[in-house]
Amino acid sequence: MIEYEPVIGMEVHAELLTESKMFCxxxxxxxxxxxxxxxxxxxxxPGSLPVINRRAVEFVVRTALALNxxxxxxxxxxxxxxxxxxxxxxxxxxxxxxxxxxxxxYVEITVNGVTKRIGIRRVHLEEDTGKLFHVEGDLSQxxxxxxxxxxxxxxxxxxxSAGFDQINSADEAREYLVxxxxxxxxxxxxxxxxxxxxxxCEPNVSVRPKGSDTxxxxxxxxxxxSFRAVHSGLLYEIERHKKALARGEKIVHETRxxxxxxxxxAPMRGKxxxxxxxxxxxxxxxxxxxxxxWIEEQRRSLPELPQQKRKRYIEEYGLSETDAxxxxxxxxxxxxxxxxxxxxxxxxxxxxxxMGDFLRLLNAADIEADESKLKPEMLVDxxxxxxxxxxxxxxxxxxxxxxxxxxxxPREIVEGSGLVQITDxxxxxxxxxxxxxxxxxxxxxxxxxxxxxxxxxxxQVMRLTKGKANPGxxxxxxxxxxxx
Amino acid sequence: xxxxxxxxxxAHEIAFLVRSKQVTCREVAEAFLGRVSSLDEKVRAYVxxxxxxxxxxxxxxxxxxxSGDELPPLAGVPWAIKDNMCTRGVLTTCSSKIxxxxxxxxxxxxxxxxxxxxxxxxxxxxLDEFAMGSSTENSAFFTTxxxxxxxxxxxxxxxxxxxxxxxxxxxxxxxxxTGGSIRQPAAFCGVVGMxxxxxxxxxxxxxxxxxxxxxxxxxxxxxxxxxxxMSVISGRDPMDSTSLDVPVPDYTKSLVPDVKGIKIGxxxxxxxxxxxxxxxxxVWRAVEAFSVLGAEYKETSMPMVDxxxxxxxxxxxxxxxxxxxxxxGVRYGxxxxxxxxxxxxxxxxxxxxFGPEVKQRIMAGTYALSAGYYDxxxxxxxxxxxxxxxxxxxxxxxxxxxxTPTTPTAAFKIGExxxxxxxxKLNDVCTIPASMAGIPAISVPCGFADGxxxxxxxxxxxxxxxxxxxxxxxxxxxxxxHKQKPKL
Numbered sequence: 023m024i025e026y027e028p029v030i031g032m033e034v035h036a037e038l039l040t041e042s043k044m045f046c047x048x049x050x051x052x053x054x055x056x057x058x059x060x061x062x063x064x065x066x067x068p069g070s071l072p073v074i075n076r077r078a079v080e081f082v083v084r085t086a087l088a089l090n091x092x093x094x095x096x097x098x099x100x101x102x103x104x105x106x107x108x109x110x111x112x113x114x115x116x117x118x119x120x121x122x123x124x125x126x127x128y129v130e131i132t133v134n135g136v137t138k139r140i141g142i143r144r145v146h147l148e149e150d151t152g153k154l155f156h157v158e159g160d161l162s163q164x165x166x167x168x169x170x171x172x173x174x175x176x177x178x179x180x181x182x183s184a185g186f187d188q189i190n191s192a193d194e195a196r197e198y199l200v201x202x203x204x205x206x207x208x209x210x211x212x213x214x215x216x217x218x219x220x221x222x223c224e225p226n227v228s229v230r231p232k233g234s235d236t237x238x239x240x241x242x243x244x245x246x247x248s249f250r251a252v253h254s255g256l257l258y259e260i261e262r263h264k265k266a267l268a269r270g271e272k273i274v275h276e277t278r279x280x281x282x283x284x285x286x287x288a289p290m291r292g293k294x295x296x297x298x299x300x301x302x303x304x305x306x307x308x309x310x311x312x313x314x315x316w317i318e319e320q321r322r323s324l325p326e327l328p329q330q331k332r333k334r335y336i337e338e339y340g341l342s343e344t345d346a347x348x349x350x351x352x353x354x355x356x357x358x359x360x361x362x363x364x365x366x367x368x369x370x371x372x373x374x375x376x377m378g379d380f381l382r383l384l385n386a387a388d389i390e391a392d393e394s395k396l397k398p399e400m401l402v403d404x405x406x407x408x409x410x411x412x413x414x415x416x417x418x419x420x421x422x423x424x425x426x427x428x429x430x431x432p433r434e435i436v437e438g439s440g441l442v443q444i445t446d447x448x449x450x451x452x453x454x455x456x457x458x459x460x461x462x463x464x465x466x467x468x469x470x471x472x473x474x475x476x477x478x479x480x481x482q483v484m485r486l487t488k489g490k491a492n493p494g495x496x497x498x499x500x501x502x503x504x505x506x
Numbered sequence: 507x508x509x510x511x512x513x514x515x516x517a518h519e520i521a522f523l524v525r526s527k528q529v530t531c532r533e534v535a536e537a538f539l540g541r542v543s544s545l546d547e548k549v550r551a552y553v554x555x556x557x558x559x560x561x562x563x564x565x566x567x568x569x570x571x572x573s574g575d576e577l578p579p580l581a582g583v584p585w586a587i588k589d590n591m592c593t594r595g596v597l598t599t600c601s602s603k604i605x606x607x608x609x610x611x612x613x614x615x616x617x618x619x620x621x622x623x624x625x626x627x628x629x630x631x632x633l634d635e636f637a638m639g640s641s642t643e644n645s646a647f648f649t650t651x652x653x654x655x656x657x658x659x660x661x662x663x664x665x666x667x668x669x670x671x672x673x674x675x676x677x678x679x680x681x682x683x684t685g686g687s688i689r690q691p692a693a694f695c696g697v698v699g700m701x702x703x704x705x706x707x708x709x710x711x712x713x714x715x716x717x718x719x720x721x722x723x724x725x726x727x728x729x730x731x732x733x734x735x736m737s738v739i740s741g742r743d744p745m746d747s748t749s750l751d752v753p754v755p756d757y758t759k760s761l762v763p764d765v766k767g768i769k770i771g772x773x774x775x776x777x778x779x780x781x782x783x784x785x786x787x788x789v790w791r792a793v794e795a796f797s798v799l800g801a802e803y804k805e806t807s808m809p810m811v812d813x814x815x816x817x818x819x820x821x822x823x824x825x826x827x828x829x830x831x832x833x834x835g836v837r838y839g840x841x842x843x844x845x846x847x848x849x850x851x852x853x854x855x856x857x858x859x860f861g862p863e864v865k866q867r868i869m870a871g872t873y874a875l876s877a878g879y880y881d882x883x884x885x886x887x888x889x890x891x892x893x894x895x896x897x898x899x900x901x902x903x904x905x906x907x908x909x910t911p912t913t914p915t916a917a918f919k920i921g922e923x924x925x926x927x928x929x930x931k932l933n934d935v936c937t938i939p940a941s942m943a944g945i946p947a948i949s950v951p952c953g954f955a956d957g958x959x960x961x962x963x964x965x966x967x968x969x970x971x972x973x974x975x976x977x978x979x980x981x982x983x984x985x986x987x988h989k990q991k992p993k994l
Contacts (some may be wrong), residue, residue, distance in 0.1 A: 066611070066832050068608070069592045069614060070710070071710050101828050107836050111832045112833075222841060302875050302880070305718035306717050
């Protein structure tokens with residue numbers, strides 16, 4: 023039986039976090055009243071002309087550098103011509119051909135212990151379209167607020183002659199996307215929100231017999247609005263290709279839409295089919311021309327990127343590869359971690375809190391670490407309260423949740439709500455005695471050799487003290503009173 | 507002063523009368539509006555007459571004069587604006603049905619500058635639809651008449667603006683030139699018309715035909731007015747990335763009637779391509795006149811000129827096919843009713859809204875940009891364009907200006923060439939090369955053939971409009987062609 027291998031290409035679009043649009047001064051923001059953030063330029067009114075947003079160019083140059091790309095010293099814009107109601111000029115200003123801003127870079131990923139350098143073919147700059155809404159019956163409405171928002175396109179290279187690795191599985195594709203998203207967010211060029219559509223991913227996939235050096239026919243997948251959807255969509259499509267090939271069927275080159283509810287892809291109709299875009303250089307814009315010194319300045323001022331941070335955390339804080347990956351996936355989370363870890367005796371304990379309770383609470387609240395009321399020094403203070411026995415580890419979880427909700431410092435929470443650990447031996451001893459007195463049967467069985475019942479007695483003491491008794495003292499006193 | 511005499515004055519004469527309080531701006535505006543209402547029935551230069559706007563602008567200026575405020579340089583000068591430049595709240599048609607009832611929400615940069623210079627806007631002038639044509643016969647509304655012979659075309663595409671100035675229906679006018687659309691009608695109507703260097707004047711608000719070629723310029727009754735107008739409209743505009751960041755000289759300072767030592771090149775190819783013998787004769791006579799005035803001239807050659815027309819008819823339609831894609835009926839202008847889906851609505855709107863010449867160019871341009879043809883047509887044309895530019899660069903190492911006929915013939919009869927699109931396009935054969943190279947060029951009256959005006963083209967180095975106007979001014983000072991008026 024033939025073994026098959028998928029080859030996956032990833033096309034990612036990221037809306038840039040610039041103040042204003044790509045070719046005019048209109049504000050960039052999500053949502054809002056329709057058609058309130060537009061002007062003659064982004065509405066494509068007759069006679070209007072585009073002016074390049076310098077900041078957007080800078081963002082793309084910085085991204086391309088972070089993705090290890092070569093920067094084309096001269097880069098030009100093109101017109102991509104097609105008709106659609108959300109495209110007010112009848113063309114999109116984009117970059118086509120050999121001179122996008124960045125070419126020939128890579129992103130490093132590690133999946134199941136295997137590290138690959140995924141090739142990046144191009145990083146280019148273009149403008150977003152408006153949004154078309156089908157209201158009721160035959161009626162459609164268009165919101166041009168998004169029209170002209172700067173959009174960066176990042177395309178992977180699957181030709182091995184470029185010197186880099188391909189993506190060969192859905193897991194690798196997802197990891198590529200995770201790493202790419204992290205880089206974009208570290209650079210502050212994208213908010214990375216796939217659900218809102220500010221980060222969009224359109225993968226293509228082909229399958230071939232393993233070892234073959236030609237590619238199979240590829241299909242493109244659209245409507246993937248989360249990491250999970252990208253992963254599931256690719257798994258589905260790879261299987262579909264494999265089964266078809268095994269049956270001797272031909273794959274049709276087409277764009278397919280992922281149906282998240284039914285968990286399958288289906289061919290798209292109409293305008294999504296092959297298009298003739300009639301690209302040509304945009305005559306309204308002069309070519310971009312970069313000063314090499316300026317490019318070097320951008321390179322020097324790049325922040326520490328996730329991969330570098332991950333390696334450093336493994337070395338400096340002794341974290342595992344997995345833990346370091348989770349923590350560095352977000353720049354804000356990594357900065358939170360580092361602020362706490364660098365001022366506490368055990369960075370691994372900090373890591374457990376950050377990856378556990380903190381990340382869970384952040385996800386539930388749908389916020390980033392730097393938007394949280396809980397600050398790194400509060401975590402450190404709390405850990406010290408555990409260390410000096412003021413609170414138990416169990417109580418710490420309650421304190422942590424309350425810090426997250428209220429932003430109050432841990433000592434205030436502990437003192438204000440009587441969560442301070444009971445360390446008074448006589449007080450605990452009284453409760454221990456009460457538990458022994460109330461459970462004569464269990465005491466007899468324990469003394470008869472069922473030592474695992476100790477946990478039961480500890481639980482009873484903790485219940486009566488609402489978890490505040492010092493667990494070490496409870497254990498010690500129980501053993502003393504119950505006898506060996 | 508009698509109404510009609512006021513209208514016959516040059517812009518600088520009117521500005522002087524206003525400044526010296528011999529006339530009010532309102533008197534000027536009313537004189538021109540009166541002449542337009544009695545004469546434009548014959549000439550048909552205007553698509554829209556902006557009477558209310560002109561009167562309110564002139565009243566505002568008169569108020570300033572009365573209160574002793576400082577006056578802008580051309581206060582009280584009446585202008586006509588080609589109807590492919592946006593005017594806020596005023597119909598802007600491009601002489602096309604597809605812009606049905608379209609009123610822009612903003613002023614083109616040039617319109618703003620004209621108003622800031624104290625200009626009074628009399629109206630918007632007729633053109634070939636979307637500036638595609640050489641006669642205004644492609645206007646969706648009507649054909650403008652040549653004031654020298656109402657059975658003849660005024661030239662195009664800026665025929666309305668040229669006729670308005672020639673018929674004293676405006677003192678100055680703005681046109682746009684993509685392959686000769688200012689110079690050719692200026693020659694046909696016996697006025698001065700200048701296409702500045704590409705990038706000298708902002709295109710913001712000029713409704714695009716071919717973006718890499720379009721350039722706005724003035725029509726004037728003499729070179730002095732042309733220089734004044736150029737000083738008003740030129741300069742860098744942050745809204746147009748292709749506008750050049752080079753200071754604007756005071757062009758009137760360059761108007762000295764002295765051409766001693768100026769080196770004139772006469773490229774022979776421009777006299778060959780079907781140019782009528784009378785025009786060859788008149789232009790050569792002009793060149794000889796420069797020799798008498800102290801300039802040196804020499805015959806020279808520009809072999810790439812032969813490819814100008816072919817190259818132009820690939821690049822301009824290609825860009826136009828993309829520029830005109832926005833007229834889809836979704837946001838403004840004409841919308842075809844009763845379509846089952848958006849793409850059908852686009853198709854029907856464009857089918858109904860565009861005239862045959864525009865459709866033909868959109869199709870030719872779409873073809874030239876299509877995959878598989880791009881390299882053979884568009885890319886090749888761009889390379890030829892570079893060669894044409896290099897030809898000019900080489901000639902300008904030796905010469906200060908080049909002199910040629912503006913057109914191969916004088917104004918032709920209405921309808922004479924509509925059945926022969928190739929003959930129509932040959933009209934632009936002398937003007938297209940300067941457009942392809944982006945260099946400045948002027949057309950000035952240099953005589954009459956069978957009672958019809960003939961124009962001489964003077965081309966110059968990039969951004970050297972000053973030398974072109976100095977040479978044109980010297981010729982004007984030595985001749986009287988520009989002073990002759992059509993009998994209406």
